[in-house]
Amino acid sequence: MTQTSLLKQDARTARRNRAEARFKAYGLIAIGIGVLMLVILLGTIFSRGAGAFQQTYLTLDVTLDAAKLDKKGKRDIEDIKKVSTFGYAPLLNDAFAQLVDSGAASSDLKPKEMSGLLSKGAEARMRDAVLDDPDLIGQTVSFDFLASGRVDGYLKDRVTRDSIANDKNISVEQLDLVDQLRAAGLLKKKFNLAFITGADSSDARPEAAGMGVSMVGSLFMMLVVLALALPIGVAASIYLEEFAPENWITDIIEVNISNLAAVPSIVFGILGLAVFINYMHLPNSAPLVGGLVLTLMTLPTIIISTRASLKAVPPSIRDAALGVGASKMQSVFHHVLPLAAPGILTGTIIGLAQALGETAPLLLIGMVGFIASNGPESISEGLLNPNSAMPAQIYEWAKRADPAFYERAWGGIIILLVFLIGMNAIAVLLRRRFERRW
Amino acid sequence: MRDNTQTPEAQVAQKSKISATGVQVHYGDTHAIKDVNVEIEDKTVTAFIGPSGCGKSTFLRCINRMNDTIDICRVQGKILLDGEDIYDPKVDPVQLRAKVGMVFQKPNPFPKSIYDNVAYGPRIHGLARNKAELDEIVERALRRGAIWDEVKDRLAAPGTGLSGGQQQRLCIARAVATEPEVLLMDEPCSALDPIATAQVEELIDELRQNYSVVIVTHSMQQAARVSQRTAFFHLGNLVEFGDTDKIFTTPEDPRTESYITGRIG
Numbered sequence: 115m116t117q118t119s120l121l122k123q124d125a126r127t128a129r130r131n132r133a134e135a136r137f138k139a140y141g142l143i144a145i146g147i148g149v150l151m152l153v154i155l156l157g158t159i160f161s162r163g164a165g166a167f168q169q170t171y172l173t174l175d176v177t178l179d180a181a182k183l184d185k186k187g188k189r190d191i192e193d194i195k196k197v198s199t200f201g202y203a204p205l206l207n208d209a210f211a212q213l214v215d216s217g218a219a220s221s222d223l224k225p226k227e228m229s230g231l232l233s234k235g236a237e238a239r240m241r242d243a244v245l246d247d248p249d250l251i252g253q254t255v256s257f258d259f260l261a262s263g264r265v266d267g268y269l270k271d272r273v274t275r276d277s278i279a280n281d282k283n284i285s286v287e288q289l290d291l292v293d294q295l296r297a298a299g300l301l302k303k304k305f306n307l308a309f310i311t312g313a314d315s316s317d318a319r320p321e322a323a324g325m326g327v328s329m330v331g332s333l334f335m336m337l338v339v340l341a342l343a344l345p346i347g348v349a350a351s352i353y354l355e356e357f358a359p360e361n362w363i364t365d366i367i368e369v370n371i372s373n374l375a376a377v378p379s380i381v382f383g384i385l386g387l388a389v390f391i392n393y394m395h396l397p398n399s400a401p402l403v404g405g406l407v408l409t410l411m412t413l414p415t416i417i418i419s420t421r422a423s424l425k426a427v428p429p430s431i432r433d434a435a436l437g438v439g440a441s442k443m444q445s446v447f448h449h450v451l452p453l454a455a456p457g458i459l460t461g462t463i464i465g466l467a468q469a470l471g472e473t474a475p476l477l478l479i480g481m482v483g484f485i486a487s488n489g490p491e492s493i494s495e496g497l498l499n500p501n502s503a504m505p506a507q508i509y510e511w512a513k514r515a516d517p518a519f520y521e522r523a524w525g526g527i528i529i530l531l532v533f534l535i536g537m538n539a540i541a542v543l544l545r546r547r548f549e550r551r552w
Numbered sequence: 553m554r555d556n557t558q559t560p561e562a563q564v565a566q567k568s569k570i571s572a573t574g575v576q577v578h579y580g581d582t583h584a585i586k587d588v589n590v591e592i593e594d595k596t597v598t599a600f601i602g603p604s605g606c607g608k609s610t611f612l613r614c615i616n617r618m619n620d621t622i623d624i625c626r627v628q629g630k631i632l633l634d635g636e637d638i639y640d641p642k643v644d645p646v647q648l649r650a651k652v653g654m655v656f657q658k659p660n661p662f663p664k665s666i667y668d669n670v671a672y673g674p675r676i677h678g679l680a681r682n683k684a685e686l687d688e689i690v691e692r693a694l695r696r697g698a699i700w701d702e703v704k705d706r707l708a709a710p711g712t713g714l715s716g717g718q719q720q721r722l723c724i725a726r727a728v729a730t731e732p733e734v735l736l737m738d739e740p741c742s743a744l745d746p747i748a749t750a751q752v753e754e755l756i757d758e759l760r761q762n763y764s765v766v767i768v769t770h771s772m773q774q775a776a777r778v779s780q781r782t783a784f785f786h787l788g789n790l791v792e793f794g795d796t797d798k799i800f801t802t803p804e805d806p807r808t809e810s811y812i813t814g815r816i817g
Contacts (some may be wrong), residue, residue, distance in 0.1 A: 360623050430660035434723070436618065438673035438730055439650035448672070449662060 159527055166525025169306035169321060170261040170269045172232060172295065176209040178244060180252040189248050199237035203229070206236060219294040223287050231288055231295075233260035233321045261301065263320040263518035265292055269303055272517060309525060313485055314507065320518030323511065325529050327485045331401050331501030332470060334490075338405020338497070339412050339469050344462050346409075347416030354417075355424040356446050375414035382411045383475025391479060399480040399500035407479060408469040415468060419461025423454040456548035463541040467534050473505040482506045504530050569594040569734060569764040570615060575629035577610055577619070584610045587629075588790040590783060592734075597756060597765045599779035599796065601772060603811065606785040608768045609657075612736050615766065616652040617645040633734070650677055653732035657739040659719035661711030661726070666703050669711040669722055670694060673730035689729055697725025698755045717748025724755060728763070735759060737767040741774065753778050772812055776800050784808045 118124065123131070180187065182204060183197050207225035214221060214228075221228065229236070236259045243257070244250055264284040267273035269292075278284055295301040312324025358364045386407035390396045396403050427450045435445035476482065481503055490496035502510065504526065511523035570592040577585035585607045592598050600608035610619065617638060619625040631638050638648050650673075661669050670690045673679075680686035690707075694700040699721040703714070711722050720740060727735060737756070741749040756778045759765055769775050775782055776796060783793040784805075792799060792808045803809045 428660075430656060430658055431662065432621075433618070433654075433656055434660040434662060434726075435672075436621065436649060437616070437654035437656065438676075438726060439646055439653075440672075440676055441646045444676055448676075453663065 159524060159531065162521065163524030163526075163528040165270050165272075166309050166522045166528075167306055168270075168303045169309070170266040171258040171302060171304050172261050172265075173256060173258055173300045173302070174206075174209050174213070174232075175254050175256050176205055176240060177212075177254045178240070178251050179205060179208070183244060183251050184248075189251065191245070191248060194244060194248055194251070197241070199241055202237040202240045205240065206232070218298050218300070219291060221287065221291045221294070223291060227285075227288065228291060230284070231261055231265050231292060233262050234319050235260060235315075235322050258304075260321050263516060265301070266321050267518055268292060269296070269301070270521075272521070309522070310529065314502065314510070317514060317516065317519075320514075320516050320522065323519065323522050325504060325507060325526050328502040328504050328507035329529070330490065330496065331404070331481070331485075332503045334401035334496045334501070335405040335408055335503060336466055336470060338402060339408045339466060340462070342405070342409040343412045343416050343465065347413050347462075348420055348458060350413075351417050351420035351424060352446060352451070355421050356442065356450070371414050371417050375418060378474075379411055379472050380474040380478065382407050383478030385410065386475060387478050397498050397500070399482075399502075400498050401481070401501050401503070402497040403479050404476055404481045404503060405497075407475045408472060411472065411475065412465040412469045415465035416458075416462055419464070420454070420458045423457025423461070424450060426457065427453045456545050459544050459548075460541040463537050463544070467537040467541075470537070471505055471530060471534060473503075473509055476503050476506045477509070482510055484510075504533070567593050569634065570766075571630075571632040571635075572611075572614075573630045573632075575611065575614060575627065575631060577607070577614060577628075578626045579610075579622070580624040584788055585614070586788040588785075590790060590793060592764060592766060593781065594764045595760060595762070596781055597760050597767060597779040598781045598783065599775035600766065600768045600783050600785060601770075601775050601811070602785035602791075604770075607788040608783075608785045609738050611785070612738055612766060612768050615734070615736055616649050616654055618649075618654065620645050650730050651732055652734045652736060653727035653730060655720070655724050655727050655735065655737040655740050658743050659716060659723050661714070661719050661722050663710060663712050665708045666694075666711045666714070666722060667707040670726050670729045673726060677730055679730065693725040693729035694722075696728050696755075696759070697721045698751060698758070699725055715748075717744050717751060720744060720748065720752060721755065724752070724759075728759070732763065734764045734766065737765065739768050739770060742770065749774070772800070784811065786811070 182201060184190075184194055186193050206229045210228035211225045213219055236257075239259060240257065243255070261269075262283070264273050264278070264281070265288075268284075268289060273284070275286055275289060278286070278289070292301060308322065308326075309324045310329075311326035312322065313327040314324070315322040354364065354368065358367075386403060390403045390406055391398060396406075431449050431453065432445050435449045436442070440448065481501065485501055490499050490501070508523050508526040508530065511519040511526060514520075568591045570590070572588060572590045572592075575585055575588045576583070588607075588611060590598075590611075600612060602608050613619045614627055614631060615633075615638075619627060627639060629639075633648070633652065637643070662672065664672075667690055670693050671686055674686060674689045680689055691700065691704075694703060699718055702718060703709075703722075711719065714722060720743070724735075724737075724740070740756075741752050744752065753774065756765055756767065767775075767778065779796045781794065782796040782799045784791045784799065784803075784807075786807050792803060792805045794804075799808060800812060803812065
């Protein structure tokens with residue numbers, strides 16, 4: 115036998131060490147690819163979507179001419195209401211004419227063309243302000259008007275002088291005026307709260323579209339899911355895990371719950387369409403129906419995670435409770451359930467987050483409603499009136515032709531991601547906070 | 553106070569707390585306990601000894617129907633507690649377990665405060681009418697569990713934060729808090745160090761004043777130290793049952809002798 119030294123690796127050890135080093139390298143490469151994908155994904159989303167949170171506004175002094183808005187001069191609210199947004203258009207034109215007269219900008223454009231720089235909602239904005247406070251009539255008021263989608267795009271480099279060659283919505287002369295107004299500090303990009311709180315808008319006004327109402331739709335759906343899926347899921351899990359006899363019926367139920375978790379969500383959508391809308395005649399596009407469909411989808415997730423956390427409670431705790439004369443139910447509700455609660459909550463939140471991002475079933479039950487009005491006024495309205503949901507709204511915007519909507523779709527994705535990350539963070543925190551050791 | 557006019561059989565019956573006749577236990581296809589007859593006396597410590605898998609723990613768990621929680625387990629035969637069959641369909645196992653307390657092999661305090669651990673049983677059985685009474689019950693139980701002095705200043709601390717020996721004494725205190733008549737102990741010292749074991753053994757000796765104690769143990773020395781009666785189980789059979797002194801000095805069955813001298817098991 116030859117003398118071997120521990121200071122020198124033999125061939126076999128060297129080979130094993132090389133294999134291990136190779137394996138570690140593969141792992142690092144795999145993680146590297148994953149991280150790179152994530153960075154690309156988030157980078158793209160944020161670089162494209164961040165623009166939606168800023169919007170171009172034009173500060174303009176408008177003289178609210180009493181002769182045009184309240185011809186009778188009685189300041190009677192009914193009279194003022196009779197003046198439609200068309201009646202406000204000349205005011206806007208006058209304001210632009212004044213702007214040129216004052217020398218702040220020079221342009222050969224007609225005043226009407228100049229007001230084309232503003233969003234089509236500008237007149238309505240003035241009318242709302244006047245109806246809110248009729249005393250404004252006769253005064254000169256400074257308004258921050260939304261600029262049109264094209265102007266906004268120009269400030270965000272989406273629209274260039276070359277790209278508008280065939281565009282009827284905006285001309286090179288108008289862009290010249292935009293440059294002057296920008297230099298004068300009247301045209302600025304500002305944080306756009308309306309994107310987060312506002313309603314969707316028509317194709318002609320991408321600059322006014324917001325996520326707010328679809329967010330409310332999503333919120334109502336989540337309430338329905340939480341109110342139904344949590345109690346049903348937890349009750350089913352407790353029964354299956356703690357009380358159900360071990361026989362073939364239980365086995366079949368268990369297998370089917372696992373299978374349900376893998377059913378494509380669009381199947382739940384068509385089921386919802388057939389059962390809830392066509393058979394039960396619940397209203398179309400209503401968050402109630404969306405919530406019911408998503409409940410079906412979330413139930414298996416909640417049941418599986420709840421059962422896993424019930425299983426993780428050591429049997430000695432059940433024995434201890436039974437040993438001092440607690441009934442089965444007391445042992446479950448006093449001891450097992452509180453210990454499983456963090457796991458149940460985590461599962462529920464993750465299930466909810468999954469439901470929040472689900473789009474396919476909502477398309478089938480028509481939850482892509484175009485809601486240009488503001489949010490629902492009562493809970494029943496919120497549940498039963500047609501609405502959209504965040505992912506469905508994003509889908510809607512991504513479909514539209516105007517690239518301004520495209521930017522909003524990316525912005526919507528950012529909002530949705532913030533919600534999802536927030537919910538998952540809550541799940542992690544809850545788990546940390548309530549985790550117990552035994 | 554024994555009535556001397558009764559027949560010897562009646563005297564035995566009166567002294568006997570638990571009387572098992574013809575007990576058979578099946579786990580699925582496994583015949584775990586084969587026709588066991590045992591008389592467990594009141595205010596005595598009875599030890600069940602035997603090699604691993606001989607059925608002593610299974611039999612112990614029959615006495616408070618803990619085996620009911622195992623679906624595939626079937627129990628046949630009669631176990632009388634104070635002359636009443638505990639497997640009678642009219643008996644609610646929950647009520648039975650309040651009378652027959654149990655301490656498990658591994659200390660298993662609830663992940664709650666020390667106070668709540670002990671107070672749980674009395675609470676669910678409605679043994680205390682108010683907070684003061686409950687405090688009293690908790691203190692008495694912790695004193696009986698010989699752990700009061702160590703925990704009296706930190707009753708609100710979690711029971712799981714105690715040392716292994718303290719946890720086990722807490723579990724004993726928890727078991728006696730419901731005022732059971734019989735206390736079953738399933739290898740209560742197997743997870744404890746010698747000092748904690750000595751404390752628990754001392755405690756068992758004190759508990760004998762008030763309860764009938766049945767203890768399953770792997771340690772023959774422990775059986776010899778704490779028990780008055782010993783039952784030797786082997787492969788599901790009750791091989792020998794008698795006074796501890798007699799079993800350990802002059803066993804009748806050769807298998808018992810082999811086991812206690814260390815040749816089998």
